[in-house]
Amino acid sequence: MEKFELTILGCGSATPTLKHLPTSQVLNVREKLFMIDCAEGTQLQFRRAGLRFNHLSHIFISHLHGDHCLGLPGLISTLALKGRTSDIHVYAPIGAEALFRPLFEFFCNGIPFEIYIHEIDTNVVAEVYTDRSLKVTAFPLTHRMPTCGFLFQEVGVLPHIRRDMIDFLEIPNCYIQNIKQGEGWTTPEGKFYPHEALTTPSEPPRSYAYCSDTRPVVGNVPLLKGVDLLFHEATFAEAEAGRAKETFHSTAKQAASIAQAAQVRQLLIGHFSARYTDERLLLDEARQVFEHTTLAKELLKIAISPRTQ
C-alpha cells in the first residue's frame, strides 16, 4: 500500500505553549511530503517526526495569522543551509507575496533554489496543485481574515497487475505499464485478452481535507462529501460557542456536525484553545455527534487506508 499518511506537527491555537505547538501538519503521499501551515517551531517538529527535508517541496498556508505561517522564513533558511537545490512552492492567500518575499530576500539571500509563492483567491474553490498522484483544491473558509481549506485527493490510482496472467501469457515486462494504463494483450496466436482480464481494480482513491481556522461552513459539505479523513478545527467546547462565533472559530460539536453532514470516514479535531487542560471534553462533545472522532496531538501519525469496496 502506497503511503497516504498525515503527521501532526502542532495542533494548539494562537501561541506555542508547554503543551502544544501551533498549527502545522504534513501529508505524505507516496513519499512526497506536503506541508499544511507552518507555525513557529515547525522545522524542529518536522525533524522530531523523522521526516526528510529533501522530500518536501510544497507548502500550503491556510491564512496569514502568525500561528499558521511564522515558521516559514526559518524553515526555508534551514533548507538553504542544508544544501538544497530544488525549488520550493508556497501556496498561500493573496498578500503572502508582499509579506514574505522581503523576508525570503533578506534571510535566504543567494540560495541556490527558487521560492515560488502561488497566491490563492480564498473566495473561490480552485485546484491549486496537481501531479500524477495528487490533486489539491483550495476552498473558502470563514475566519477573521481571508482563509482557505485544502482538499487533497489521490488521482490516477492504477489497477493491480495479475501476475499469474502475465506469467501465463509470457507478457514482456516492458508492456506491463501499458496494461496498467488500460490496454489489453494479443497473444502471438491472435487471441485477445482485455485489460480487465489482466488486472484487478485499484483501491478507491483516498482523500484528506483540512479546515482551519474557520467557523463551521455548511456550504463546504458537498465538497467534503465522503473524504477519508477530515481535520476540522475545534478551538472551543460548546460552553464557549459564543466566543467561538465572535472569534470566527468552531466548537468541537460544530466540527462534528460538519463531519456528520459530509459523511466522512474519520474526523480529527485540533487547534485547541489553551484553556482546556483536558481535551477529552472536546472529544466527548464531538463524539456525541460523530463517533469516529480523534483528538490531534503532536507527532500523531494517521495512515489513511483505502475504503474496502
Next chain:
Amino acid sequence: MEKFELTILGCGSATPTLKHLPTSQVLNVREKLFMIDCAEGTQLQFRRAGLRFNHLSHIFISHLHGDHCLGLPGLISTLALKGRTSDIHVYAPIGAEALFRPLFEFFCNGIPFEIYIHEIDTNVVAEVYTDRSLKVTAFPLTHRMPTCGFLFQEVGVLPHIRRDMIDFLEIPNCYIQNIKQGEGWTTPEGKFYPHEALTTPSEPPRSYAYCSDTRPVVGNVPLLKGVDLLFHEATFAEAEAGRAKETFHSTAKQAASIAQAAQVRQLLIGHFSARYTDERLLLDEARQVFEHTTLAKELLKIAISPRTQ
C-alpha cells in the same frame, strides 16, 4: 543578594536541531529581564525556563541573521495575545526597522502597546540603554554582516545600611533612603555621624558581556577587562580554524584567548556547530588557555555573584 543571573535559552548555531536551539539568552537584573538575541523557538524556551513575560521589556539583537532574530515576530505576537499593555524596546543593528516594522504591523496589528526599534550603529562603542540599576553598551564585532556585542554593567549599587546603628540612633525609616544615597545623620543633641559610620560598602558592580557572532576581536579586550562573565561564541574546534576564519566565527581556543587577555572571571562558550556530537572537545581546547570556562547548554542558569573585595 539582588539577582544578576543569565539563562541560556538556546546555544546552537545556524538552525534548530534535536540537540540545540539557536541563540537566545536572558539576563535577569533584579527581576527585570533583558533578552539577548531571539531565534525561532525563543518564546517557548522562555516559558520552559519559567521566566515571566511581564518582566521582559528590552530585547537586544546582535545581528540580523535568522538564527538570532527570527523569533521576534512570534514572541511579540504572543505578548500581545497575553494582554500586555506596556511597551517593548528592541535594540538592533541598522536595518532592523525596515525588516521588522512591516511584520510587526501585519502580525501585531492593533496591539495595545508600542514596539520601539532602536537602531544601533555597529561601528562604534555606544551606550544603548540605561536605568538606575544597569547600563548596556553595544560594541563592534567582526562578522559577515553588521554585528555588535553587548556589555551589561550594574550601576548605582547602594551601600548596606547598618541596622545596629539605625536602631541605636533611632533614625526614622523615612530617612534611611537618604543615608543609602550618601547622607549622614545628626542626633537631636547635635552629634554628627557620617555616612560611612552608618553603612557598610556595597558589593562591587557586576558585569556580563556577550560576543556572538564574531571572529575574535582583540580590540575589544580593554572594554571586556575584568567582566564577571563573558559569553563568547565558539562555533568551531581548533581543527576548523580555517573554516572559522572564512565564516567569520571563532574557535573555542580563540574565545578563551579573549577571556584570558581580558582577565575575565568566567568564560561561557556557545553557538556550537552541529558537527560536534561531543562538545567537551571545545571545552578542553578552551580550558587549555583559560581554565574557568563552562559550556553553554539550554536552560542553564548562571547566577553572577559579586567579587569579594
